[in-house]
Amino acid sequence: MNNPNVRIxxxxxxxxxxxxxIKAVSHKIGGIVTFLxxxxxxxxxxxVFKLTFEHYAKMAKQAMTVIREKALAQFNIVDVTLIHRxxxxxxxxxIVLIVVAAEHRQDAFTACAWxxxxxxxxxxxxxxxxxxxxxxxxxxxx
Numbered sequence: 001m002n003n004p005n006v007r008i009x010x011x012x013x014x015x016x017x018x019x020x021x022i023k024a025v026s027h028k029i030g031g032i033v034t035f036l037x038x039x040x041x042x043x044x045x046x047x048v049f050k051l052t053f054e055h056y057a058k059m060a061k062q063a064m065t066v067i068r069e070k071a072l073a074q075f076n077i078v079d080v081t082l083i084h085r086x087x088x089x090x091x092x093x094x095i096v097l098i099v100v101a102a103e104h105r106q107d108a109f110t111a112c113a114w115x116x117x118x119x120x121x122x123x124x125x126x127x128x129x130x131x132x133x134x135x136x137x138x139x140x141x142x
Contacts, residue, residue, distance in 0.1 A: 006064045010087040022101045025079045031105035033112040037096035046131040053086040056124040063123040075111035077102040
């Protein structure tokens with residue numbers, strides 16, 4: 001099933017559009033928390049020129065869907081959207097977006113933090129940094 005709340009895509013996304021979509025779900029929403037991951041130009045002592053994200057498509061989408069389902073079941077939230085970009089990402093560009101809506105802000109904050117931590121730990125998406133020293137695959141998954 002193609003869930004619009006879970007997406008892996010090469011093109012950029014609109015934070016404003018994603019917030020508007022989740023706000024339209026319910027009038028019970030009192031707080032929306034977002035996490036936006038962006039490409040930075042420095043990592044672990046190296047200048048970074050660009051990033052490349054590769055993924056195992058079917059497993060990555062499935063893992064993100066599981067994160068969404070668990071978040072909805074474990075936290076007192078109304079809805080959650082998870083988006084991750086793949087392919088070549090320029091410095092300053094968006095990489096990942098998580099939007100969590102809840103009746104109360106603390107539930108949204110807690111669920112959002114859990115979602116990004118789970119995504120980094122469990123979703124088969126790999127990052128390569130291009131530096132003056134060459135291409136470096138980032139091994140750890142914090």
